[in-house]
Amino acid sequence: MEIRAKQEWQTPELETLNV
Amino acid sequence: MTDQRYADQTIVQKEGNIVSDMNGEKVMFSIRSGKYYNLGRVGGRIWDLIAAPVAVARLVDELMKEYEVDRATCERQVAEFLRSLQRESLIEVRPS
16 A cells, blocks of 8 residues: 655645736 | 534635646636736645535545644634635635
8 A cells, every 4th residue: 555645734825916 | 623614614616717836836817806826835735626516624634634734723724725715706615
């Protein structure tokens, strides 16, 4: 069985970009 | 406990957005509002997971399988992220 390492968590944020 | 506002909700993307991956982060253009957004890495993964309707509890379960995060933190931060998506009318929230 393949065991995949968990990824580092980063706080999800919605950033509005000023184009 | 899952954030009360979303505890029994199902979330799905709204249509009308153009999404692109840039250096591992997901960038999106809303045709409706004309705004550009950066969802980041985890936010981009959440966006992928809500391509089809998904219960918030199941969304949190899936993220916990993929990321090093405890349930309380995951639930709180996902709920806050979903609130920001909802404020921008990027998602549809339905009763489960």
